[in-house]
Amino acid sequence: MVEIVPRLLRDQLKKLAENDSRIDGRNRFERREINLETNILTNAEGSSKVSWGGTVVYAGVKFSLREPYSDRPADGSLMTSAELRPVAHLRYEPGPPSPESIELGRVVDRGIRESGCIELSSLCVVPGESVWNVNLDIHVMSDDGNIFDACALAGIAALRTATVPAEKHDVGEDHPLPVSKTPIMCSYKKVGGRFVYDPNEQEELGGDERIHITLGDDGHVHSLQKGLKGTFSTAEFAEIFDNASTQAAELRNLIEEKVN
Amino acid sequence: MVEIVPRLLRDQLKKLAENDSRIDGRNRFERREINLETNILTNAEGSSKVSWGGTVVYAGVKFSLREPYSDRPADGSLMTSAELRPVAHLRYEPGPPSPESIELGRVVDRGIRESGCIELSSLCVVPGESVWNVNLDIHVMSDDGNIFDACALAGIAALRTATVPAEKHDVGEDHPLPVSKTPIMCSYKKVGGRFVYDPNEQEELGGDERIHITLGDDGHVHSLQKGLKGTFSTAEFAEIFDNASTQAAELRNLIEEKVN
Amino acid sequence: MVEIVPRLLRDQLKKLAENDSRIDGRNRFERREINLETNILTNAEGSSKVSWGGTVVYAGVKFSLREPYSDRPADGSLMTSAELRPVAHLRYEPGPPSPESIELGRVVDRGIRESGCIELSSLCVVPGESVWNVNLDIHVMSDDGNIFDACALAGIAALRTATVPAEKHDVGEDHPLPVSKTPIMCSYKKVGGRFVYDPNEQEELGGDERIHITLGDDGHVHSLQKGLKGTFSTAEFAEIFDNASTQAAELRNLIEEKVN
Amino acid sequence: MGGYGDVELIKENGERLDGRLADELRPIKIEVGVLPAARGSCRMTWGLNIAEVAVYGPMEAHPRKIQRPDRAVLDVRYNMAPFSTSDRIRPGFNRRSREISKVTAEALESIVMVEMFPRSKIRVEIEILCAEAGTRCCGITAAAVALADAGIPMKDLLVSVAAGKINDVVVLDLDKAEDNYGQADLPVGIMPNTEELAFLQMDGDLSPEEFNLAMEYNMKAAKEIHKLQVEALKSKYTGGLE
């Protein structure tokens, strides 16, 4: 589909930015309302639903046993996948995954993987013989903006509530999946010339480049990604990097409340 | 290809229906001429050719040995496939299978599979070690209407004449494939407002919904499928369901004549 | 892309042919300048780069161990692949391989394979257990005409310089890949009504059918292929078949100089 | 059908394993407007099944070769989430989901007033989040509600429901165990007002008498489910007045 650049929308967003305002009335670094539910899908071994503004995302965890790779005989594996699918928005088409969809999946995956939240050695059943493969599938149902953060949140929440189905596979007792860290992704979008947190759909349509920052519990950065056309200065980056610490702490609290 | 709905053809079919007539002069439930040949392809272990009006279909059976699945250690398998391919009609395009093609394959497969005509346990060579996989491939060469019934007929006829090539695989003597039942598919098309049996190509182009009924030797129904846009009443269904018993008996006789 | 037949170019080539001349001033059977380099890629076990006029081609050899097929327990395998890829020319598109690309790969492969230059039994490590698979990948970087011959030359040169990485795989000492023959491909194009050797890009665009001849060290033919629309007489073929012997000898000398 | 008749699915007292009678439905809940990005949407839980449906359009149909000069086409996708089944399934469409998508589209085209939107396309996205037998019926029934929620003009709603056969007894609305070990399944799509059928499939083994009883069960159940569809739509639009 020809995506006409929405000139009028861009102008409007520019004017709002000049008054330090946003199209839905939020402050620059203000988040939309989030509702997080966990363990809601019978057939998944861990699950979550995130409603973030009008964005709706489900995540489900499934386990399977496999032989370990010969060079890491005691390590299991974690496969994270997220895709842009036609259900979520008028503009997503069926067919092979678009570059946008591949980027979403890989950025969400890296944030979780690089945080080291799952110790792969904790997925070992019998060294050299049998390890767990954990499939984390993230299913976007409604895209109203900022699905990267919603997917990352749903993903770590589903992992945090997952039960290893050892009994079903005859390898011991069911037990919670050990998750030692809680990585949080914070995404910023340049809208009307300055970066804002948690862009909604109109801001995504009429804005420029995007930056995704994944932070660990200790404030270390685990993953960065700049997407879309646009450039930024190191000073601009420093400001949002700083803000991300605050946002991450709040979201981490939200998870702790729901999960424990 | 834009398929212009053939308004004139529809009007003509409507008028014919009002006079209880058909475009090729047949009665509502009258069949076109069928020619059935069997065992005609050197490299297939069972084969048939059906000419049904201007519709031409080949079917071929091939056997291979495989390990059984662990939960059914004494069961072999039957894979039936049929596809709409460019050779058969001007309007079929090359490329991945269309929904129409997938429906054809699955409906023909279900009719044969659900009838239980092949006992999967009769395909066992050594329990837990080796079973036969039977591939039934149905190849439509010319589509002049009602290929569902032609495919189903060619399929069961090819199975009925197939020889299990045990000698070639060093597992005993060649013997006929045991086929205990003869499922028959009968297809009806709503043309000009009422259902007719065995639609030809023009009736398919200018008609509405289609109903496929597969009946077993005992008159039980094994498979049903309604295809295309359109609705029908239970009374309409009862009438064709009743007619299908008669048609199926005649076709079953045709097979018995040719096969034994 | 609609490929407009370049009427003016065809007329010009016709006129040049009448004067026994070519668009770049060469004689009918004159070759462009060739530069051949070998062993230039660190991660390949054999490699070459051919610059042939403005055509640039790389070839790389990689080895892997595999189980032999049960009916040839002492034979390894050679897989040759060459593709038309978007980097090489404005008119090549990304996507699944075009028929042109498949033809290139298969003709280059056949010329090398059918010459018997690699004895498959020389790739045996332990009979029935382990044999070498040789992957020869030919990468066209710039197509200025006659990539068939450039690919064939790069391919055999890369094989001639390849080292079997036995140490890395713990199966003995590294040693040169035994290559007993040096097949050479010579391609001719009908341009302005008569065949010329080594067509450049404009001659390919404005000419007709192509003939590819692969000759072995003893002057035997190992592979032929006529491509594109056009017909030719046996007399025309005899003339180029004769010329190919001369060309092949010169190119074989070029390889011997560089490789030993 | 599994067709293995050797598993006991009906207790001595005539009840099914989950306590239902032969002609009893599993619990059903229908919600409307659950996906903000869609023009119309519906969430249906049916036993342990969960389906969510989004509707987009009418919009210009492209590529152009799918356009029909006299009507809209329905572009329907039935998709199972990877975590919706007992063993994870690979994402993406398979032959089963493509066939269900096709027959669902044809069923819905029979009730939508497609003639009002020539050359256009209406997208219907059916997502199965949890699957416990009967997902195609759940998807079709929810899709009809989502189309109504999107304001698409329709001749009638459409209810899909299945009867089947277990231990030689005709029963309504097979659950997972009954589906795995049952002898027949007869899913239909019924227009509740005219009792016409817009969808019909069946596999297994049914005598003519069994077929008629199964259809009777389906008809009765369709009326019940239709009430829940109407209530769900009403409660969205009159929600503020209660």
Add this chain to the structure above:
Amino acid sequence: MGGYGDVELIKENGERLDGRLADELRPIKIEVGVLPAARGSCRMTWGLNIAEVAVYGPMEAHPRKIQRPDRAVLDVRYNMAPFSTSDRIRPGFNRRSREISKVTAEALESIVMVEMFPRSKIRVEIEILCAEAGTRCCGITAAAVALADAGIPMKDLLVSVAAGKINDVVVLDLDKAEDNYGQADLPVGIMPNTEELAFLQMDGDLSPEEFNLAMEYNMKAAKEIHKLQVEALKSKYTGGLE
């Protein structure tokens, strides 16, 4: 070629295993008009090979990017049925069938008067129902007949036939065993009236002398096969008059 020279394919009396002499063809039969849905069609049995060809068009070429402003394009598909070979082959096109389709299309474009149908497409569908060596020759030869049956104007018919080498002897028309264990195969496409070549492939090992003998065998065989093509076409159109 298999290229394994150690299998005896020629008997002491000089005959081949099936009794043929070096320059002898397998039995051939050609029928016209066998596929009613096609505009032109042909069935050819050649030894145990069976090929059926359907021709559709000329029709508008689409997608538009394949159109040529000055001529028709031939859209040729060579396809082997899954049951056509000793071991079942997976349905669908592979690299071998795509290459054969390409060279077949180019051979046929050399004889069809493509200039008469600018911007259009002629579809040629070659189906191999039984394969016993030499299917590409069988397909091309049958396709030329099917094009004529469809009334497509051509400069000449086209005959495709192959000679090869077995046990160091040049022979005509290799059968399956000869192809498996032979040393060379030289399939060509010959316009019978002008003796020009529109198709040429070869693999294996041939000295220049062997090559010349193989071409001689092919030329002679092409004349024989051409007669059968003409008879088949005549018998369709004059069938009623005999």
Add this chain to the structure above:
Amino acid sequence: MGGYGDVELIKENGERLDGRLADELRPIKIEVGVLPAARGSCRMTWGLNIAEVAVYGPMEAHPRKIQRPDRAVLDVRYNMAPFSTSDRIRPGFNRRSREISKVTAEALESIVMVEMFPRSKIRVEIEILCAEAGTRCCGITAAAVALADAGIPMKDLLVSVAAGKINDVVVLDLDKAEDNYGQADLPVGIMPNTEELAFLQMDGDLSPEEFNLAMEYNMKAAKEIHKLQVEALKSKYTGGLE
């Protein structure tokens, strides 16, 4: 990142295994105009990495749905040759190469004056012939030079370079062993004149202080590499005058 911190990558004297200091680049060589069929091209060797880039266009963008009414689109492909890595990789694009292609295209679109060519497309083909860590930086840096060689108007050149962390030390330009056993990698794309960033990725583990040091190393290195880019372009166009 491999993230296995147990491999020693820094010697007691503070040097890295190949003798470099923490903020030292591997050897770099840039050549222009190496692919005659392309409008612009560049070959870059960076340590053992070899990348060659071809640029085609601007040309009409098709299919039309990718056209932008107000600017050119960059159609970028990053591709690794099958023989470019230690174990052969299957030809064709995978998810990694598609993601790199996307972020590379977006980085280059930030420096090319795309507004000058509405509705058109510029093709950038990045081929990795030998890969030893850092290929995406090598590809982006070479692509900027190839675009300049093709005469495409740009706001600035673009330099891509990565710093990272090994054995808890921040270092510049990881080689293969450092990449395999390192703790973090921070590749960026820097416009040398304005010091703005057009490209940024990172994975692993960096404290805010480590992040700042890594960015400092990257900035300094970008200036060095920029000089080599300019020299390569100059030497092509002034080659005859020296």
